[in-house]
Amino acid sequence: MDLALTVDKRELDGFEGLQEAVKGSHFDITQLGRGKMSGSVSHIGIGDFTLSLSTFDRGISAQRTAADEQILVGMLLSAAGRVTHWSFDLRPGDIVIIPPLAEHHAVHRDAASYAVIRLNPGEIPALFDEPRLRDEETWQEKKRCRASHAIAVNATQILSRLATHLDSRSDTALSEGAADFWKRTIADCMAMTIQNSLPAEKDSHLPPTLKLVRLMVDYLQTKGDRPVHVSEISTAVGLSRRSLHRWFHEIFGTGPVTFLRRRRLCAAYSALKANSPLTTTVGDVAIEHGFIELGRFSHDYHVMFGEYPSQTLNAYPRVPAKLAGTFVPRAKRRRPLSTPALAP
Numbered sequence: 520m521d522l523a524l525t526v527d528k529r530e531l532d533g534f535e536g537l538q539e540a541v542k543g544s545h546f547d548i549t550q551l552g553r554g555k556m557s558g559s560v561s562h563i564g565i566g567d568f569t570l571s572l573s574t575f576d577r578g579i580s581a582q583r584t585a586a587d588e589q590i591l592v593g594m595l596l597s598a599a600g601r602v603t604h605w606s607f608d609l610r611p612g613d614i615v616i617i618p619p620l621a622e623h624h625a626v627h628r629d630a631a632s633y634a635v636i637r638l639n640p641g642e643i644p645a646l647f648d649e650p651r652l653r654d655e656e657t658w659q660e661k662k663r664c665r666a667s668h669a670i671a672v673n674a675t676q677i678l679s680r681l682a683t684h685l686d687s688r689s690d691t692a693l694s695e696g697a698a699d700f701w702k703r704t705i706a707d708c709m710a711m712t713i714q715n716s717l718p719a720e721k722d723s724h725l726p727p728t729l730k731l732v733r734l735m736v737d738y739l740q741t742k743g744d745r746p747v748h749v750s751e752i753s754t755a756v757g758l759s760r761r762s763l764h765r766w767f768h769e770i771f772g773t774g775p776v777t778f779l780r781r782r783r784l785c786a787a788y789s790a791l792k793a794n795s796p797l798t799t800t801v802g803d804v805a806i807e808h809g810f811i812e813l814g815r816f817s818h819d820y821h822v823m824f825g826e827y828p829s830q831t832l833n834a835y836p837r838v839p840a841k842l843a844g845t846f847v848p849r850a851k852r853r854r855p856l857s858t859p860a861l862a863p
Contacts, residue, residue: 522566522698524806526689531558531575541591541635542569544583552577552629563685565693568642568702572596572682574632583623590643590658591617592709593635596675600629607663612671614664614712621661634678636705645699646706648750649714649759657717664716674708681705684811688802696745697807703748704809710750714760731756731766744786746809749775783809784823787816791831801828 529536534550542562550556558575578600595602595609602609604625609615617623619640638646644653651657666674681704693701738755739747752775753763767775787808794804802813805828810816820828 521692521694523564524685524688524691524693524698524701525564526561526686527564528559528561528686531556531560534575534577534579536560537573537575537579537581540573540581541571541637543587543589543637544585544591547582549580549582550577551579551626558632561682561686563682565698565702567639568698568705569637570678570682570705571635571637572632572678573635574630575627576630578628578630579626581623581625581627583617585617585620585623588619588640590619590638590640591615591623591635592638592713593617593633594674594678594709594712596632596634596679598627598629598631600627600631602627602631604663605661609663610666610671612666612668612675612712614662614666614709614716616658616660616662616664616713618659618661634682636709646703646750647710648753649710651717652710652714653754657713662713662716664712666712667715670711670715674711678705678708681708681811688806688811691803691806694745694807696742697809699751700746700748700809703750707748707750731758739782744789744808746783746786746807747779748809749779752779780809780819781823784820787820787828788824788831791828792834794832796832799832801832804828804832 531537534548534556536556536558537548537560538546540546540560542564554577556575556577558573561572563570563572574597593604593615595611595613597611598609602625604615604623607615640655640658643655643658647653685701734756735752738752749760749763753760756763758766763775767773767778771778787804787810790804790808791801801817805811805813805816817827817829820826824831
């Protein structure tokens with residue numbers, strides 16, 4: 520079943536626009552800074568999953584009393600002044616977990632931006648691979664998760680740029696597998712910091728190599744050509760992300776992200792080769808296989824296969840004139856392949 524990728528973006532015309540800054544939640548907002556507030560609020564939806572992003576140029580106080588069982592997981596993306604959530608001070612990249620039915624109070628002294636995902640507790644096992652992140656108790660207390668500098672820079676950039684590029688693909692129909700990949704990609708930006716904030720666990724020995732190879736190969740075969748996120752593999756073979764990384768380097772000489780990216784490139788090649796430019800676009804094939812930044816996709820594709828995606832697609836056999844009328848081109852503007860790039 521296909522799921523729609525939807526984007527609802529609104530420009531702020533005063534502080535009241537922040538009352539629904541998180542999809543499905545209401546905040547009581549008090550403006551603290553002087554002057555007319557401007558900014559924007561975006562809600563990016565993949566089925567029932569929503570990522571909300573807000574940016575504003577004046578200080579605010581925000582109060583929320585939850586009336587439902589949803590969990591909010593928020594990341595501060597940028598801040599021009601002090602930011603406090605409950606009694607915690609936040610820096611860009613830090614995460615706050617707001618459990619179901621918990622009161623929440625935040626103060627932003629100046630301009631800021633943040634991202635929030637709103638989760639049904641039942642969705643947790645499907646989005647996170649680490650055992651402790653799949654444990655319901657992890658999400659039942661108010662938490663501030665401090666981000667390391669490297670993770671903060673990486674996660675905030677990925678989320679911000681993902682939002683920009685997903686915006687350009689609004690109203691795209693995603694297969695169930697592609698939708699799962701993009702939801703995991705967004706959740707993974709939060710998971711990195713949450714996982715690192717938990718007490719360290721003792722490392723375990725790797726299971727026998729042959730058994731792991733068989734587990735992974737069997738699992739990937741059941742998924743066909745759809746994109747598979749590294750967190751999905753970690754869950755399937757029962758390893759922590761760190762152990763999975765060691766195992767991939769031991770067997771393949773490369774990390775799991777690189778391995779799975781190359782697998783997705785191969786699947787995209789097969790899809791482009793099997794389709795016609797009259798019925799699909801490079802952009803459609805790219806996003807269905809886990810690529811959203813067409814510039815980087817085109818570059819990596821060329822490095823991998825010695826030709827560009829458009830060349831593979833346009834190599835489709837010419838259609839005889841008498842049959843041309845049976846194909847219906849998509850009424851959709853093509854986007855240039857030179858779009859600036861970042862792919863998860």
